[in-house]
Structures are given as structure tokens and as C-alpha cells.
Amino acid sequence: MPDHKDLPLTGPEVGSLWMTYQKMTMLLQMMKHFAQTSETPGYHQFLAGQVGEIQSFAEEIRNIFTGDGIIIPVGFTDQDVDLDAPALYNDVFGVSWFRIMTKVMMGMSVLHLGEATRDDVISYYERNLTYAKKMYIASTKLLMENSAFAPGPVVTPPQEVEFVQSKSYMSGTSLFQKTRPINTVEVLYLHQGIEINQVGAELMTGFAQAAREPDVQQYFARGKNLAYSCIDTFAAILKESDIQPAMSPWGRTTRSTRAPFSDKLMMYCTNLLSGFSLGSNAIGTSFSMRTDLPMKMTLIAAQIYDFAKDGGKLMVKYKWMEEPFQAEDRAALLKT
Incomplete structure (x- = not known):
């Protein structure tokens, strides 16, 4: 493979690095606040x-762009x-x-690594993925050690x-036959939906405040209500099969009304998690083998999509939405 200095970044690589820069700079600013205000020794050291x-990670993207003569995105400062x-x-x-x-980082790193061809970009996403995995394990362990996290049901x-013997296995709610209990694959995605929306509801509470x-x-405030609605829907499905949802003490919003983050940053963070929730919902729908579950999850996905779309409109209204780098407009260049 030629040295990366002899190869320009491809369009997919520029796009993936641009997306990662937005996410990393947002994450950086939020973690600064969490680290600044944390008081519990173990949590403070971790944050x-x-x-x-x-x-x-953000600095490395700036160096890659600078080396290729690409302007540095604004991101979050x-x-x-x-x-x-x-x-x-x-x-x-x-x-x-x-x-x-x-x-989110693990999923995006795998996606972007799959589109990378230049060795420095491949190396970047390999390290990014390794870091995300390591921190997922460390954060989970820290919460469990402090009784602040409940594993799945x-x-x-x-x-x-067993093997499926009848088409009725795939049937959902019906007046004429008993619905089968959900299987463990379906439990997986329902639990993940509850977990994401628990954090999302608390995040929206603080943002609204x-x-x-x-x-x-x-x-x-609308996002908070939507998150609670998702939790109620997923929890009800679990309870129908006599499975008690695992609800973790995810932490709480304080009484402060002084914003530690700009509205622009909070809107971007919300948009990012909405996209992650949509992706998770879509995967759960595709692996469900009970026909009523995809229908319910599709209705939820439609609400999340409308919520994210309206968020985009707000970001455009206040000029908070940074444009991804564009391909050349050849028609406009010809007119010039």
C-alpha cells in the first residue's frame, strides 16, 4: 500500500472524519463540565x-485535515x-x-473503519474503537461497583x-390466539431501548431546565416526554411476558438552571442520540420474530424521526447546523 502522504483523503474518509470531529468536540466540552463539577472521588477520577x-482524538483529526490542506471544521469550542x-x-x-x-462511538468507529482505505485513517479508527470498548467496560464496572447500574432482566x-414448529410463532397480539412470550433476542433490544431512553429522559430534563x-x-421538554413514552411501551411488552424491566438509578438532574452548555451543543447532542436511537430501533425491528413488535417499534421510530426533523429545523433557524463538506458544484463552476 502506498504511503498515506501520497494518497488524498477520499470523500467517505473526509465525511467520516468530519462527523467524528463534531462528535468528539461536543463530547470534549461536555466531559469538561462533568469533570469540573464531579465531587465523588472515584467518579471524578474517571471523568x-x-x-x-x-x-x-479531536487534535488528531485537525492534524490530518491540515496535512491535506482541508479547512478545520468549527465543531464545538x-x-x-x-x-x-x-x-x-x-x-x-x-x-x-x-x-x-x-x-455510539463503538458503532460509528466500526462504520467509519469499514470505509477507510488510507493507513492513517484506518489507524485512527482502530484506536478510536479500542478506546471506546475499553471505556465502555470501565464505565460499566464503575457503575456496578457503586450499585448505580442494573444489568438486564x-x-x-x-x-x-427448540425449533419453530408453526407460523403462529411469528404472530403478535391476536383476539383469537394466545401471544407467545418474547424470546431473549427480543428482550435484548427492548432492554437496550429502555436503557437509552432512561438516560435520554434525564438528559432532556436538564437541557430543558x-x-x-x-x-x-x-x-x-417534548424530548423528555417522548423518551418516557418509549420506556413505557418497551416495559409493557416485557411485563406481558412476566419479565420485570431492569431500571437503573441513572443519576439525577440538579436544581441548577444555569446552562453549562450552549443551546447549539445541547441541540446537536440531542440530534446525535436521536439518530442512535433510530438505528438501534431499526436493528431491533429487523431481528424481532413477533409481528406486533416491529409495528410498535415502527410507530416509535416515526415519532423519533419527526422529533429529530423538527430539531433540525430549529438548528437551521438559529444557524447552529454546520454543513458537512460539499462536493464541487460543477454546474455553478461552468456558469462562472
């Missing part, structure tokens, strides 16, 4: 330790965080939120292998 790591603001969330929530973000251990613009504040 503060991530700031330098995340900063180095020190102007998007108020380090003098009191804690908006407690320590448990800061670690819980970061744990969810490591899931437990089911009776299977004793034999601190947002500066009234319509943005209303948008976050």
Missing part, C-alpha cells in the same frame, strides 16, 4: 481522565461550555451518559434447543 484522551456553571447533573449521570456515548436458563431559547426549551 477527568477522559478529557485529555478525547482532546487527543470553549465557547460552548461554561466551566463556572454549577453541576447540572450528579456524578452518576455523568458516567452513565458517557457509557451510552461509548456505545434475568430469564429462566434454557434447558433444551437550562436552555436559553424558549422554543428550544419546549423542544427538550
